[in-house]
Every structure is written in C-alpha cells, then in structure tokens.
Amino acid sequence: MTVSEESTRGSADPGSPGELLRSAVRRDIVDTLANLPEQRRGRGLSARELGDLVGLHVTTVRFHLTRLVEAGVLISRSERTAGAGRPTKRYLVAPGSLDRLPHEAFRLLATLLTETFGARDQDGRPLSPEEVGIAWAQQHVTRPDEPAPARTAGEWLSTIGHLVDTLQVWGYTPNVRTEDTGRTARIDLIDCPFIDLARAHPEVACGIHRGLIRGTLDALGEHDTEVSLEPFVGPTHCLAHVTTRADFAPRGGNS
Known part of the structure; x- marks a missing residue:
C-alpha cells in the first residue's frame, strides 16, 4: 500500500477556519475525524465512510471536505491498495490545525x-x-x-x-x-x-x-x-x- 499526501491548499480563498466551521455540517465532519480511535485517526476516512457516519450523501461530504482541505483544517491522502482501480482519497485532521481555532x-x-x-x-x-x-x-x-x-x-x-x-x-x-x-x-x-x-x-x-x-x-x-x-x-x-x-x-x- 502506497500513501501520498496531497497539497492542503487550493487556488481559491476558502475563508478562515473559524468562518468555515460556523457550519454545523463541517463541525460534525471535523469532530468525527478528530475523535476517531487512535489506531484509525492517523489513516483517516474516505468521503463515503464519513458520509455513512454523519448521515450525508457522499457528494455533499466531498464538497465540504474540499473547503476544509483548502483552509488547512484537514489534509487528504491518496491510498493505493493492491489490485486495479483508482486510489482512495482519505481525509484526516491537519496536525496543529485545531490548535489555531x-x-x-x-x-x-x-x-x-x-x-x-x-x-x-x-x-x-x-x-x-x-x-x-x-x-x-x-x-x-x-x-x-x-x-x-x-x-x-x-x-x-x-x-x-x-x-x-x-x-x-x-x-x-x-x-x-x-x-x-x-x-x-x-x-x-x-x-x-x-x-x-x-x-x-x-x-x-x-x-x-x-x-x-x-x-x-x-x-x-x-x-x-x-x-x-x-x-x-x-x-x-x-x-x-x-x-x-x-x-x-x-x-x-x-x-
């Protein structure tokens, strides 16, 4: 399994982390990732796994994840497993990002x-x-x-x-x-x-x-x-x- 970390910034101005986290949905996503069991926290979750946990469609979750990654609250990693198919993108809390909030x-x-x-x-x-x-x-x-x-x-x-x-x-x-x-x-x-x-x-x-x-x-x-x-x-x-x-x-x- 190969894991590569992607850029945490986009070209658009996403707003400050505090402004983004006014959304209850985004707070729920971040809280879910931050409170994963320690053995899972470092690996993170996919958008589909997060959607199942917070009760939202995967497309809606991906939209919010993109904004949170652009703001530096989360980071995304591509995880490639054995076999064919596209890598799975997994999301986890960026180190130190919650300390800034x-x-x-x-x-x-x-x-x-x-x-x-x-x-x-x-x-x-x-x-x-x-x-x-x-x-x-x-x-x-x-x-x-x-x-x-x-x-x-x-x-x-x-x-x-x-x-x-x-x-x-x-x-x-x-x-x-x-x-x-x-x-x-x-x-x-x-x-x-x-x-x-x-x-x-x-x-x-x-x-x-x-x-x-x-x-x-x-x-x-x-x-x-x-x-x-x-x-x-x-x-x-x-x-x-x-x-x-x-x-x-x-x-x-x-x-």
Whole structure:
C-alpha cells in the first residue's frame, strides 16, 4: 500500500477556519475525524465512510471536505491498495490545525474592542462592556426579514438555536436545556475562550458576553427578554439563563 499526501491548499480563498466551521455540517465532519480511535485517526476516512457516519450523501461530504482541505483544517491522502482501480482519497485532521481555532475567538474579541473603542452613548458616556457586546451583535448578527418575538415554545427554541450558533462562533461549546414550559433556556457555556480574561476581569468578559446574548436576541426580534449569567459554575463552565416575557399563543393555535 502506497500513501501520498496531497497539497492542503487550493487556488481559491476558502475563508478562515473559524468562518468555515460556523457550519454545523463541517463541525460534525471535523469532530468525527478528530475523535476517531487512535489506531484509525492517523489513516483517516474516505468521503463515503464519513458520509455513512454523519448521515450525508457522499457528494455533499466531498464538497465540504474540499473547503476544509483548502483552509488547512484537514489534509487528504491518496491510498493505493493492491489490485486495479483508482486510489482512495482519505481525509484526516491537519496536525496543529485545531490548535489555531481558538484564535478566531480572540480575533473576534479584538475586532469588537477595536470597533467599539472610545464609543459613547448619546450623552457622551463611554459604553459599558455589556453595551459593547450589544453593539457588536447589532452590527454583525444577520437579522430576519421581519423580526418578531416568538409566539410558541417551538419558535422560541428556534431563536435560541440562532443564539447558540453565534456563541459557537465565539468559541463556546453550548449545551441547551429548557424549562418553564419552554420559556426559559439554560445554556451551559463550556470551555470559555476567554477564561484568563474572565478570571482577571469578570466584569469585562461576562459583561461582553451578556451583551452578545442580549444583542443577538434583540436582532432576532426578541426585545422583551431576561438575561442573566452565572460565571464559573465549573472550572471552565458558565451558565446563562434566557427567558422570554412575550406571550405565547394558546395551545393548538398560532394566533
């Protein structure tokens, strides 16, 4: 068996690894490869094998694999076995590529601070860390065409899903639970990307992230919410409570 490693770069600009991994599908692909048993991790998987594991058509998987290889997150190798036929292309995580990903969160933080440095409200007062987070979300979160508050528990959960996507961009690994008949979301914010900043200046780090949550909800049409943040319920674990105060439609109807 002969294995040859192909180039990890294409001619097109694929975007940064952090931007590519905003896609849940690509995160699933990378997670699958990164968490293979040690004896299989070094060999990698073919596109067809990955498709079987993540539940996608092989053509869809190949499209995402190409982007991840071009960005340097993955590498591809051609494996030639005995007998006739074309070599099999196998994919594995590029050495050190995942170590670079947390810097995306720091890049976002630097961008946020740069864009809002010296920003003041209408009265000339400097913005608080929470107001800085709100300002960033208002500028960068994609708004729906007609933002409106959720009228059902399902719609509210969809809004929370958009919020979770934003938190993942910032480097968190969020887990979500609901209570109070779906009106409150408890979001476990695991592996804070700014853990050292949060320990030294919790009023800054937690304020920014509370603002990100509140600003994201506002951009999605949820203007009447309660947001609280419990820092360090674990060594690298914070807990956010997000509750909507909007009236839900009666059960059995959406009006």
